[in-house]
Amino acid sequence: MGFLYGIKNYFSLFGPKGVFLAGRSRAFRRTSQIGVAISAIRHPLYLRLRNSDVTLLRSIFLEGEYDWFFSKQPHAIGDVGAYVGFTSIVIVNCSPEARILAIEPESSNCGILRKNAASYPQIEVIQAAFWKENTKLRIDDPGGGNWAFQTREVNASDTDLPSGGLVDAFTLDKVLSDRQIAFVDILKIDIEGSEKEVLECSDSWIGRVGVIVIELHDSFKPGCSEAI
Secondary structure, eight states, X not given: OOHHXXXXXXXXXXXHXXXXXXXXXXXXXXXXXEEEOOTTOXXXXXEESSSHHHHHHIIIIISOTTOOOOSSOOSEEEEETOTTSXXXXXXXXXXXXXXXXXXXXXXXXXXXXXXXXXTOTTEEXXXXXXXXXXXXXXXXXXXXXXXXXXXXXXXXXXXXXXXXXXXXXXXXXXXXXXXXXXXXXXXXXXXXXXXXXXXXXXXXXXXXXXXXXXXXXXXXXXXXXXXX
């Protein structure tokens, strides 16, 4: 992002205060957390400046990436790869009766997610990864920003486990059964390549899902498109 474009972007999103805070974060080389009011959203949203949170905020709330129209109101929704919760927030403001399971494995993202979900009892935050079996996975940072963390199986040769250690990983069967949910109307999946393993082992739960909304990552892991 160019410097002038960045200033215009922050000004359009947050006004003069946002430009000042972003400049201060840049000068001190640290990420600042702010709360912002968004039209048609009942409670303030929390995000980190100089971070992929800003790009996602624009795409969802200004460009309408998840402006869905429901011909029938959903009862249960899975937001898998929930990141900081923006998708869950959009949905719960459109469908306040829906129950939303927001699943996010990475701890710093999950901290912001919990703050954003705190005012919405319909949203349950689950810090875990979505996977083909119930196990523990490691979280890797490929350097693409906070929204690009990846999960993978632990190998016998792994001696450099990240500082956060391992994260719980669950199948959709377990998540739904533990909460006595029989059917998910919408399952949104954005899990940076892990969709390949998940979809290849989906026979036991695919019949419990109405609609899947998914971002595929063949550039990270060949075979994701074939899996779906």
